[in-house]
Amino acid sequence: MPVMHSLPLSPMVQKLKQRSKLSSTETDALLALPYRFASLAPGDYLAREGEKAPDHCAVLISGYAHRSKISGNGSRQILSVHMRGDVLDLENSLLEVADHSVQAMTYADVAYIPLQALLDVAGAHPAIDTALRRDALVDASIFREWILNVGQRNARQRVSHLLCEIALRQKDAGICDGPDFIWPMTQEQCGDAAGLTSVHVNRTLQRLKKDGLIAMSRQSVTIADLPRLQQEGDFSRAYLHQGAAACSSCTSSRP
């Protein structure tokens, strides 16, 4: 279990600071935002496709969540995966009606911030406004990479790419550091994220194990050979738009 911060919103602030410069005044303004705390169980909804958009914005304090849409024939597509520090509902809140659902994937804690309070703080501090806008743009960049992932890559590449993204983002978020990281999804969910069936995900993961790229236990994954997994998954971290802090040794090689 992740360590609980004395200030629940600090993971969010930390994340925003990685891409945008924030003064201590601005940091304090964010940390002082009002919020309502809630604990969620796996499957609990933060927003529902088709319903009126909520008038608050949720920040993930611990645990994992995902966005998803359901197609007409009933199949589910997972659109993104979220973790500690991620801002979840600005996407839906500023539009009239939610175009996708947001659900907890694990037990999770969230802070609901009244939308108006967040907008007021952004209005008072241009740097915060920029930081939030940039955060939304990075989300959009990740969506674009996922279109490429499901549209152009084969099963092995898709699964490898997803593994790399979750691992890298956990590292960036300070959730874990070494080659081991938390794998919050079932194979079914992994399939829904990659546009594959769970059966095929299973077989693909087995092959990755056999080839010495990863090792899995129930709740976590060990990446045995990150450079090779990145290459296999055609993964380049550029789309995550993490600042210049990126270590060149972690960057992969896409021509």
Next chain:
Amino acid sequence: MPVMHSLPLSPMVQKLKQRSKLSSTETDALLALPYRFASLAPGDYLAREGEKAPDHCAVLISGYAHRSKISGNGSRQILSVHMRGDVLDLENSLLEVADHSVQAMTYADVAYIPLQALLDVAGAHPAIDTALRRDALVDASIFREWILNVGQRNARQRVSHLLCEIALRQKDAGICDGPDFIWPMTQEQCGDAAGLTSVHVNRTLQRLKKDGLIAMSRQSVTIADLPRLQQEGDFSRAYLHQGAAACSSCTSSRP
């Protein structure tokens, strides 16, 4: 052929007004923005993946453009299609380095607006800021729908869905009205957008024709049976977020 407005930026203003309320002062401020006019040929780049993000923002005045990314094995994924009135480069400009390319698909006219000028106008007029932010969120919503499209639907559904989206958006943009609309893409590009090969797109289109859903000539498509095509393509226009201009909780407030 679209009528050239005396004020080149008016298609953009028109589009923003469909989702956000703008006063005449704000409208005038947008129309008075400085810009540099340019004519592009098919294939010309507005931004290149991997290059430093441009310091201007492009507005499409006429013609069509698309966003794309190239995968490691050289295949291209088209991420979105754009038409008259669309704001193109805010996505890339506010981040350090472009994560995708933007190219003209047809002969096209664009207005390059200096980024700072646009940001200044947004800073001075909260409603414009909201409108631009909402525009970016709608783009993100379309990305999400495309993930669902390539991830969960079969070839016939994907192509039908794409046809519906282009047709509906052209109608919303006032480019055409009846069942006929402009089809700006080659079958190759259609394939890259849908995650299919051009060969399979060809066969899929033929079947749609044979089934009486569409009729095609070189540069345009006639949708013979829109309701049925929408049903075939599992298309619901909700994700385009048209007609949200009355979102009371959003319009009045914003930093």
Next chain:
DNA sequence: CGATTGATTGAGTCGGCTCAAGATTGGTGG
């Protein structure tokens, strides 16, 4: 006019799906 790009057609192949049956695992209550 060739030359080039885009559309069309055919035949053969395969990656990932479907369907169906077990094997593990984790949680629950007696």
Next chain:
DNA sequence: CCACCAATCTTGAGCCGACTCAATCAATCG
């Protein structure tokens, strides 16, 4: 502590949608 149940994971066999590889036809344009 064990029995039981519900998810989840695993494995096998067969099939099909979409791809690949080629060749041909049609349109556009210097």
